[in-house]
Amino acid sequence: MTTDALARLSLDPDQLHGIDAWWRAANYLSVGQIYLRANPLLREPLALAHVKHMLLGHWGTTPGQNFIYAHLNRAIRQYDLDMFYISGPGHGGPAVVANAYLDGTYSEVYPDISQDEAGLQRLFKQFSFPGGIPSHASPECPGSLHEGGELGYSLSHAFGAVFDNPGLIAACVVGDGEAETGPLATAWHSNKFLDPVGDGAVLPILHLNGYKIANPTVLARIGRDELEQLLRGYGWTPYFVSGSEPAAMHQAMAAALDAVVAQIRLIQRDAREHGVTARPRWPMIVLDSPKGWTGPKLVDGKPNEGTFRAHQVPLSVSASSPPEHLQQLEAWLRSYRPDELFDAHGRLQPELAALAPAGTRRMSANPHTNGGMLLRDLRLPDFRDYAVAVPQPGVPGIGDTHVLGPFLRDVIRLNQQPRNFRMFGPDETVSNGLNAVFEATNRQWEAALKPNDEFLAAQGRVVEMLSEHQCEGWLEGYLLSGRHGLFNCYEAFIHIVDSMFNQHAKWLKTTAAIPWRRPLASLNYLLASHVWRQDHNGFTHQDPGFIDHVVNKKAQIVRVYLPPDANCLLSVIDHCLRSRHYVNVVVAGKHPAPQWLAMDAAQRHCNQGIGLWPWASSDQRGEPDVVMACAGDVPTLETLAAVTILRRYLPELKLRVVNVVDLMKLQSRSEHPHGLDDDDFDQLFTRDKPVVFAFHGYPSLVHRLTYRRTNHDNLHVHGYQEEGTITTPFDMTVLNALDRFHLVIDVINRVPQAGERGIYLKQKLLDKLLEHKQYIDDNGEDLPEIRNWAWGAQDAGMLA
Numbered sequence: 001m002t003t004d005a006l007a008r009l010s011l012d013p014d015q016l017h018g019i020d021a022w023w024r025a026a027n028y029l030s031v032g033q034i035y036l037r038a039n040p041l042l043r044e045p046l047a048l049a050h051v052k053h054m055l056l057g058h059w060g061t062t063p064g065q066n067f068i069y070a071h072l073n074r075a076i077r078q079y080d081l082d083m084f085y086i087s088g089p090g091h092g093g094p095a096v097v098a099n100a101y102l103d104g105t106y107s108e109v110y111p112d113i114s115q116d117e118a119g120l121q122r123l124f125k126q127f128s129f130p131g132g133i134p135s136h137a138s139p140e141c142p143g144s145l146h147e148g149g150e151l152g153y154s155l156s157h158a159f160g161a162v163f164d165n166p167g168l169i170a171a172c173v174v175g176d177g178e179a180e181t182g183p184l185a186t187a188w189h190s191n192k193f194l195d196p197v198g199d200g201a202v203l204p205i206l207h208l209n210g211y212k213i214a215n216p217t218v219l220a221r222i223g224r225d226e227l228e229q230l231l232r233g234y235g236w237t238p239y240f241v242s243g244s245e246p247a248a249m250h251q252a253m254a255a256a257l258d259a260v261v262a263q264i265r266l267i268q269r270d271a272r273e274h275g276v277t278a279r280p281r282w283p284m285i286v287l288d289s290p291k292g293w294t295g296p297k298l299v300d301g302k303p304n305e306g307t308f309r310a311h312q313v314p315l316s317v318s319a320s321s322p323p324e325h326l327q328q329l330e331a332w333l334r335s336y337r338p339d340e341l342f343d344a345h346g347r348l349q350p351e352l353a354a355l356a357p358a359g360t361r362r363m364s365a366n367p368h369t370n371g372g373m374l375l376r377d378l379r380l381p382d383f384r385d386y387a388v389a390v391p392q393p394g395v396p397g398i399g400d401t402h403v404l405g406p407f408l409r410d411v412i413r414l415n416q417q418p419r420n421f422r423m424f425g426p427d428e429t430v431s432n433g434l435n436a437v438f439e440a441t442n443r444q445w446e447a448a449l450k451p452n453d454e455f456l457a458a459q460g461r462v463v464e465m466l467s468e469h470q471c472e473g474w475l476e477g478y479l480l481s482g483r484h485g486l487f488n489c490y491e492a493f494i495h496i497v498d499s500m501f502n503q504h505a506k507w508l509k510t511t512a513a514i515p516w517r518r519p520l521a522s523l524n525y526l527l528a529s530h531v532w533r534q535d536h537n538g539f540t541h542q543d544p545g546f547i548d549h550v551v552n553k554k555a556q557i558v559r560v561y562l563p564p565d566a567n568c569l570l571s572v573i574d575h576c577l578r579s580r581h582y583v584n585v586v587v588a589g590k591h592p593a594p595q596w597l598a599m600d601a602a603q604r605h606c607n608q609g610i611g612l613w614p615w616a617s618s619d620q621r622g623e624p625d626v627v628m629a630c631a632g633d634v635p636t637l638e639t640l641a642a643v644t645i646l647r648r649y650l651p652e653l654k655l656r657v658v659n660v661v662d663l664m665k666l667q668s669r670s671e672h673p674h675g676l677d678d679d680d681f682d683q684l685f686t687r688d689k690p691v692v693f694a695f696h697g698y699p700s701l702v703h704r705l706t707y708r709r710t711n712h713d714n715l716h717v718h719g720y721q722e723e724g725t726i727t728t729p730f731d732m733t734v735l736n737a738l739d740r741f742h743l744v745i746d747v748i749n750r751v752p753q754a755g756e757r758g759i760y761l762k763q764k765l766l767d768k769l770l771e772h773k774q775y776i777d778d779n780g781e782d783l784p785e786i787r788n789w790a791w792g793a794q795d796a797g798m799l800a
Helices: 013-035 062-079 093-102 105-109 117-126 154-162 182-193 224-233 246-274 323-334 367-373 400-414 435-439 468-480 494-512 546-550 566-578 599-608 633-649 678-685 699-706 729-735 740-750 752-779
Strands: 082-087 168-175 201-208 237-242 283-288 421-425 462-464 484-490 523-528 558-561 583-587 610-612 626-631 655-660 691-695 715-718
Touching: 013 062, 013 093, 013 117, 013 246, 013 323, 062 082, 062 093, 062 168, 062 201, 062 246, 062 283, 082 093, 082 154, 093 105, 154 168, 154 182, 154 201, 154 468, 182 201, 182 468, 201 246, 224 237, 224 283, 237 246, 246 283, 367 468, 400 421, 400 435, 400 523, 400 566, 421 468, 462 468, 468 484, 468 494, 468 523, 494 523, 494 546, 494 583, 523 566, 546 558, 546 583, 546 699, 558 566, 566 583, 566 599, 599 610, 626 633, 626 678, 626 740, 633 655, 633 691, 633 740, 633 752, 691 699, 691 740, 699 715, 715 740, 729 740, 729 752, 740 752
Parallel strands: 082 168, 168 201, 201 283, 237 283, 421 462, 421 484, 484 523, 523 583, 558 583, 626 655, 626 691, 691 715
Antiparallel strands: 610 655
């Protein structure tokens, strides 16, 4: 539908005047934030002393967003909508701050930013100013659920927020520059996953203003017909609002919103009351307005409004700038007629303040944007009921994630009403061994179905799409709006969301220091199909580096867990699902593997996060000759296999086995709240004995976490060395010197007590490595003594 067609439905004169006045007020506040440190209402002629020395911010998108916000306020009041606002071009921070101030929410959470001239001056000065607030749509701004510092995730967040919120509408402004990012381009397909019965609605508003920092945008240069075909091809019904003349644009935007609200309500009514199951074509709006709308049209003789030059600060004003720039800024500010908008005390005129929705209907006060206010505890089954029986260490296991699956299945069952938990992943829930969840739910799916499909339905607690970006964005939106979730993914490809993780971790850190923000459910990653069991997929699937990336973030936010078996995995996941305001990364295997600890012992071990395993050690009568440390399921297996060789062939050596579940235990407590005190660390790892450490990831990470420890110089870490191919499971460890044979050789090289017997044992091990290579090349599988190895078996040494 075009602007001309929409304009036949019009606002009455009072509504038109009010919306335009609100828009002018928001624009005035936005320009003031970018430029002014004093004289906020221009009570005196503007002087350089009133202007900030450093001008920062983004003007180009801001007036369009103010325009949208003003119209959404009218729709909320007229139709009693439960709606919140996501600023995709979040660098337009002045807009969300201005509107939160105009509707009163900003002053409620920051009383010093009062509704008067003094408060207005503080509002202006704090923007992009030392000790103030960022220029983006940041956590400091009430109503902000989406950090706008990085582009591309707005639409994913919007959909995540409306899942299981049937009365909620997320109005999501998508910048036309943002629309060029891969995550945003994929996110248009979210409409194939939105259930009109149990979920809310997303209203995308594509803000087509033509330019990025220095280039035109693709969607602004492809022609109306092509753009409409593209959006309809994505499954949307677009309503176009285009122009620059304010009165006509107000009329057209109001009519578009009226039509959109009616269409959303019709779709939901048809599905909820009449059982219509066909996938709907949800409406959206394309707002085509000039970049930097209502700003300077010319600066230094060059066009500004409607060009890329309006993107950031369109007009330089300083002692070194041309004097006419100051005059131009004053004229620009006065063009909004602030004397009509604010009273003598600097308060918004009462008739304009009355245009804001009331209470929590204000988008900046909507509780879904401060999700911790709505957060309810998960109902969790007793994880101990799912325990693997471990009568003695080393019993065979079916695969740790296969044990976890029934626990997650019952988490889903227990949280159906209210619907408070979802799992997200890129088409890997079955592959990662979590099939049991489909005994309780389906994958949510609104597109076409075929007879051979499995586990697809309009309502499901698992949401899968082959886009890690999309799954991450959905989950973040779900968490940010007050629910719980889990992201399961192949370990190597979770790197795709590195930057999204960054942004969420920064959000958590920042909000933790904002008193009015409430803690959120943790962002939980379960990484399966990990590096040591991707032998069949080859080098591309072998990368444990996400945990290196995670530990860069603040210690109060990040946690990394490497459970060695299924019972430990159950304990860790239960803890993570109960936790608040963290990012938890759990790495676990899906392939059959030995089980080490009975549930009671596993729970104690996980609670401690690190511990000595007496049943595997032989140093009970004195200080160890060597510490055999391990973190991760395969490193634990290889360490214990190495211990069996050492105990058989070098029985005089005193061995200590230390297993690490909580990786952050390796850091000092002064660096991480989970860290061990130095005395406790020294008791486990000694002050001067060799430590041979088998680690799941890159060896440098362990060194980085322990570099301040007393015995760091004696710490020798085996881990992934960026060696891999399509090979056998055991050969993956051999290629990276993490296997039992290399571990034993390292002990022999570093422990003088190994003596002459050690030299002969080393030769046997080197011969065994050659035999291993020849055997896998001939047979395509590991040696029988590797495949059939068991802890405590008579032939555990494998070298006879």
